[in-house]
Amino acid sequence: MAKIMAVNAGSSSLKFQLLDMPSETLITSGIVERIGMKDSVFTVKLNGQKIEEIIDIDNHAVAVKMLLDKLIDLNIIASFEEIEGVGHRVVHGADKLTKSCVVGEEEIAILESIIDLAPLHNGPNLVGIKAFQEILPKIKQVAVFDTAFHHTMPEESFMYAVPYDWYERYQVRKYGFHGTSHQFVSLRTAELLGKKPEECNVIVCHIGNGASICAVKKGESVDTSMGFTPLEGIPMGTRSGNVDPALVEYMMAKKNKSAKEITNYLNKQSGYLGVSGLSSDSRDLVDASLKGNHRAQLAIDVQAKRIADYIASYYVYMEGADAIVFTAGIGENAAPTRENIIKRLKVLGVEIDPERNNCRGVERLISTDDSKIKVFVVPTNEEVMIARDTLRLTH
Numbered sequence: 001m002a003k004i005m006a007v008n009a010g011s012s013s014l015k016f017q018l019l020d021m022p023s024e025t026l027i028t029s030g031i032v033e034r035i036g037m038k039d040s041v042f043t044v045k046l047n048g049q050k051i052e053e054i055i056d057i058d059n060h061a062v063a064v065k066m067l068l069d070k071l072i073d074l075n076i077i078a079s080f081e082e083i084e085g086v087g088h089r090v091v092h093g094a095d096k097l098t099k100s101c102v103v104g105e106e107e108i109a110i111l112e113s114i115i116d117l118a119p120l121h122n123g124p125n126l127v128g129i130k131a132f133q134e135i136l137p138k139i140k141q142v143a144v145f146d147t148a149f150h151h152t153m154p155e156e157s158f159m160y161a162v163p164y165d166w167y168e169r170y171q172v173r174k175y176g177f178h179g180t181s182h183q184f185v186s187l188r189t190a191e192l193l194g195k196k197p198e199e200c201n202v203i204v205c206h207i208g209n210g211a212s213i214c215a216v217k218k219g220e221s222v223d224t225s226m227g228f229t230p231l232e233g234i235p236m237g238t239r240s241g242n243v244d245p246a247l248v249e250y251m252m253a254k255k256n257k258s259a260k261e262i263t264n265y266l267n268k269q270s271g272y273l274g275v276s277g278l279s280s281d282s283r284d285l286v287d288a289s290l291k292g293n294h295r296a297q298l299a300i301d302v303q304a305k306r307i308a309d310y311i312a313s314y315y316v317y318m319e320g321a322d323a324i325v326f327t328a329g330i331g332e333n334a335a336p337t338r339e340n341i342i343k344r345l346k347v348l349g350v351e352i353d354p355e356r357n358n359c360r361g362v363e364r365l366i367s368t369d370d371s372k373i374k375v376f377v378v379p380t381n382e383e384v385m386i387a388r389d390t391l392r393l394t395h
């Protein structure tokens with residue numbers, strides 16, 4: 001038995017789970033928020049109880065030290081050495097870090113060199129790794145990349161039809177994200193189908209604030225909807241997903257804004273929020289649409305159509321699919337959205353059972369017995385996937 005910590009560091013936050021491996025049992029979880037600001041919030045969840053403290057935390061290293069001291073105070077660990085490995089979620093590994101790895105000096109240098117590919121995420125992820133290295137110098141830190149699972153994509157899927165030297169000189173290609181989730185969910189789906197991963201084709205719909213679809217053929221990602229950045233693909237909470245790239249120049253002229261500002265609109269003011277003008281939160285849109293709000297319904301429909309388009313295209317690309325799976329905040333919880341997507345795929349012989357679909361946050365088969373493709377809800381668990389890789393690389 002080993003205690004492994006899974007960490008997700010953001011610019012001012014640090015989320016963690018401590019897991020007992022290989023049993024994959026959650027020991028405790030928590031989050032430190034508002035790091036570097038006044039009144040940081042430190043929350044630990046233990047045995048269903050929530051312990052919250054408000055205290056100034058200057059930086060991530062202080063947050064890590066506080067967190068570990070707290071684990072000792074709460075008798076969760078007797079000493080820091082009990083933690084046998086720390087796994088960090090890192091958003092982008094580019095084409096240089098293509099699978100989970102123990103982080104040494106060389107890996108830090110590579111991560112620093114690719115910060116500009118995902119500045120909002122990789123920078124903070126790296127700060128998290130360095131903070132743990134400082135406080136736990138003897139314990140191995142492992143990086144687990146959102147992009148790694150997609151490195152099996154064939155050239156024809158990841159290559160953009162742009163001048164080839166953009167790819168060779170500037171690493172312009174599709175990378176894909178949410179890989180840890182797509183991998184976890186597709187592995188679990190194979191188990192639910194009673195098959196080995198290499199015996200089935202699965203289409204995973206990870207629909208949360210960020211959302212992406214993945215074609216998993218015989219256990220490997222062969223295409224996914226996010227691209228060079230997490231902006232490509234389907235519309236999301238605030239992201240547009242695919243648009244005509246010529247729109248950027250046109251809107252720069254119309255609004256007298258820079259390319260950066262227009263890209264910011266596409267990332268932060270679009271998707272559910274942009275179309276509905278109401279909210280980026282799916283619950284608000286579902287509520288408003290039930291009250292007859294047209295633009296809320298439209299925002300949901302625009303996304304549902306695009307998701308159905310991707311599913312159909314991946315079904316054809318993989319020459320069939322054994323299962324379509326929903327996961328993440330919306331995929332796990334929003335029954336009407338799942339129904340809205342699947343009803344558009346009748347031609348594939350797939351059908352949802354409304355009673356089975358009437359569920360939230362649970363693992364379940366939701367298709368009818370006659371459906372030609374099985375449809376499941378499978379709650380994602382990126383932390384377990386991170387802990388599995390960390391255990392493997394530290395033992």
Ligand code: ADP
Binds near residue numbers: 210283286
């Ligand atoms: P991310 O991790 O990308 O920030 P999540 O996977 O947590 O996002 O998903 C957040 C989304 O899930 C929000 O739009 C939220 O409204 C939605 N969601 C959560 N619970 C429900 C629910 N019961 N019904 C509909 N949507 C829900």
